[in-house]
Amino acid sequence: MNERLNQLMIDEFAKSVKIGLVATIDETGGPHVTVLSTLMGKGEDRMMLGKFVEGLSKEFILVRPKTGFLIMNPQKKFWFGTMDYREAKTEGDDYVAYNNQPLYRYNSYFGINTVYYFKLNGISDENVLPMGTIVKNAIRVLLAKRRFADKNRPAVMKPWAEGFIEKLDTLKFLSYVGKDGYPRIVPVIQAQSAGSARILLRNEPYGELLSDVTKGMKVAILAFSMTMETVLVKGTFQGFDGKGFGVLDIERVYNSMPPVHGYVYPPQPKQEVKFDRS
Secondary structure, eight states: OBSSOOHHHHHHHTOSSSEEEEEEEOTTSSEEEEEOTTOEEOSSSEEEEEEOSOOHHHHHHHHOOEEEEEEEOTTSEEEEEEEEEEEEESSSHHHHHHHTSHHHHTOSSOOOOEEEEEEEEEEOOOEEOOHHHHHHHHHHHHHHHHHHOOTTSOOOSOHHHHHHHHOTTSEEEEEEEOTTSOEEEEEOTTOEESSSSEEEEEOOSOTTTTTTOOTTOEEEEEEEOTTSOEEEEEEEEEEEOTTSEEEEEEEEEEEOSSSOOEEEESOOOOOOOOOOOO
């Protein structure tokens, strides 16, 4: 891992058109992943992001500063690393620059309201998605997923989420918390839903990056499309078998699409709303 950003990284990360993912640690100690395309470099040894909607990730950052990230450009080149939250500002040059970007300058619904700053802990070299290998493994998952489905578990995901994760063109990213306490993000594009309560994946082509993901570990998988549809599932990983197949048993489903973020499974209890008529 590199301790500093080089100029290529700084230039790529400053572009508005990219995928930016941030992994935080949730209230259970497990990973939580959010799409934050505002993530970029701030000099050689810092990172920053702009908040434009409310969500749990920003709350988690404040109380558990260890954070992971992944940035991917349209050419499917990506970088991943870890960082530590330092401070937040609601004014200043970076705040003004974020809000002057075309995406936010003329957007009356979403505007950058806070800028978060991080100390870079480490970042990888440039990687490229090997699409040929990914497609081959996606086909293997497609052919195998029926025998991995657990029909004894109750329905967890809604039909839309199950179908969305099942699509071969939906991007998927797995996150786990490493031994050093930092969350990591790994592409698992070949992952697919195996029924409404499980996700099946293979450890190729990133077997080395997934080698620390073991049976019993809390894992999250974010599914994402270029039309900005997303869903986050969390649960317990059941390990990789001898053929490289791994299963995530889903325990929670989080809606990460604006305007209302929150868990949609388990179902949240309904609360009575009372109005003061006095």
